[in-house]
Amino acid sequence: MRDYKPSEIEPKWQKYWEENGLFNTPQKSDKPKYYVLVMFPYPSGTIHVGHVKNYVMGDIVARYKRMRGFNVLHPFGYDSFGLPAENAAIKHNIHPKIWTEKNIENIRNQIKKLGISYDWDREIATHTEEYYKWTQWLFLKLYEHGLAYKKKAAVNWCPNCKTVLANEQVKDGKCERCGTPVTIKYLDQWFFKITDYAEKLLEGLDKLRGWPEHVKTMQRNWIGKSEGAEVDFPVEGTDVKIRIFTTRPDTLWGVTFMAVAPESPLVEQIVTDDRREGLKEFLSRVSQQDRFIRTSESAEKEGYFLGRYAINPVNGEKVPIYTANYILMEYGTGAIMAVPAHDQRDFEFAKKYGLPIKIVIKPKDGSDLSPDEMEKAFTEKGILVDSGNFSGMTSEEAIPKIVKWLEERGIGKRSVQYKLRDWLISRQRYWGAPIPVVYCEKCGIVPVPEDQLPVKLPFNVEFKPTGQSPLTYHEEFLNTTCPKCGGPAKREVDTMDTFVDSSWYYLRYINPKDDEKPFDVDDVKEWMPVDQYIGGVEHAVLHLMYSRFINKFLHDIGYVAVDEPFENLFTQGMIYKDGAKMSKSKGNVVSPDDMIEKYGADTLRMYILFMAPPEKDAEWSDAGIEGVHRFVKRLWSTSQRIIEKVKDVKLSGKPSLRNKKEKALRRKLHQMIKKITEDIEGGFKFNTAISGLMELVNSIREYLDGTLENEWNLELLREIQENLILILSPFAPHMAEELNEDLGSKESVMLKNWPHWDESALEVEEVEIAILVNGKVRDKVVIPVDTPEEEVKKIVLEREKIKRVLSGKNPKKVVYIKGRIANIVV
């Protein structure tokens, strides 16, 4: 018998697949399309088994769908612009391009050894001119439609990476990448107006049935929609009106002060001369507060009275105006009406500064609130009191009526606010796509015309961590002429956030080599949306939101037919080692290369899928992969035993079966075809699919070992072996091909059809049912499956053991569930 030698058969089949173009996707086909996409990696160094999980899952789907008759698009590429390449350049004096391309080559080799069925002709890398040319095109389209703009803004600045960060890249006040606390800088920056799409991005989520709920929830939270009203409060003795936003117009009658964000221009307009000195002191103190601390719930609320009063337009009451550190300029209107009785923050502030607390909402249970005894604000909805004509109504009733009333009287209006901010895309960095605009003394900001793209990233630059893009010091790049007037102009030296690169890459795979356009509109219509997207949950708000935004934009301007790019999303769990994420610095990285060398790619693929349900995090176990390897070897040797005997057996139609054993074995085969099909189709249950393969192999072995060799049913074994190869092939494609060849097939497994299970094989003649007395199992009995209920009841009550348990008591009734249990109730 041949030994199992993955190191020989795996390269053999990888070569075969490549030479025969079996991974390549025809652009047009009679078959229905299926687009399966895995999140492309950032090429820093090599990949570890955590990445492999992502790619293996995609490969199972791709190989399965091909066998189901789909024209499958399964591409791969690299998100190859970004900071680590540049840091490597500064640290090790190696050019980012060289560093990146070396890494890409390593990763490509690693992946090829795994037998992942990517169409390598469609491979892309975002740092190449052919790609970033179209990233720049995308920028121009956004600019053209007023969705790319430049403004001076308070931005998140990472002092370590020396670049600005998008809001989405700030985690707990720290740089998502390096963990350094983020500071605030005021800089001229480019933004994409994602806020214009807030509502569409939110509504679109409801249509995404194939997305995990928690990802949608995270996006909803991030968009942060609040409905309420805007109301103008005139400031006494000035022309100034303070516009506020509130989600609780039902508390308008309880306003006892106003508060304005320290950064608000209103502060200057409102403050009285005699309060100016103190204000200066207050503002300088507040501006020193760390932004993250200032915006945390536990922060001490501080404020400063501006010396003036506002008039509450609903009841004419005069209330003092403060500036306070807990008011954020970025949210709402940068000013609030404060209702201490019904807002916890206002309550704390009022307590500190001795401001009145006025109750206008009472609990629905009718209990009373007293301003002096309250220990915290009553923030629930309730019944309005002291609120003019609205007193006595519930909050729910009153809110729409009050909004209408405000609108009629011209005091306020219905309003919707979002937490989502515009997407800051400028990076003061070299290794990214240059922003294609120039600054002309005469014409101002001028976009680079489309036919002059790409704005090439120069190769020879000096890397200095100055906080300025290295392009700033590259005279040749910097100085140019204005495309409009031909006069001297300077280029934009900032590059784009790498999330811009990855926001549209799924479209480029469709026409990766087109140098006339980013993608072909008709082909995109054909191929989009991505049917199945697979990746890590860490991209729940960043990449997945940006991609949806860009896709919706391209949809709106007529380039993409669908308005959501990813029909189904699967977020896979991470692989941990020693309780921690794998990372080079921790030294707990498991390399796929080592595992392939030791066990082969097929074992590695199967183990990664078997270790846990794919959406869950899992701990790498060396013993675990050993166990799967044992199974793989058993699968091999069992197949070899069978193949030796059935190589020349011809089978047309069903094998004839001679006894119960053979019937049971054939049933097992078809049960497992059914199970594995349903496990793949019904939600990525790869772990149980593999346990199904194990069960099948166990049953085959029991049959082989329990039957004299000359009595083996060779027709049945032929059927089993053929089908075993097919259902194995997405998981362990190399072994499947080798066994398929051994069995005499001239055609690759990849070109065969996925098997159908034979319903008739699943039928049983006899079943073992459990006999329960009062819900407890007391006995078991084998009966013909069609035994009528009355008959079963009789049989069950006649059982010696049951008689003993009943000890003469009369059964009240017997519940029989066909083929499963009979429950005797006494």
Place this chain on the structure above:
RNA sequence: GCGAGAGUGGCGGAACUGGCAGACGCGUCGGACUUAGAAUCCGAUGGGCGAGUAGCCCGUGUGGGUUCGAGUCCCACCUCUCGCACCA
């Protein structure tokens, strides 16, 4: 605090629309083969009482409920994970 999800053997995890809890694998124990080990193969393995392959009792986070029957459904609670969080 709000939102989402999850609690099952020593471990990873199975369990269809409520129907024999613990599939499959790891680990452990015992055995075969071997000079020995590795590999391989066979058997046992939720806990307890029991000489036992007889039999009985307990058992899916906790406490109730519905039901002939609950890991699964309902109510209350506890714990954990993730996300959001001074968002007006």
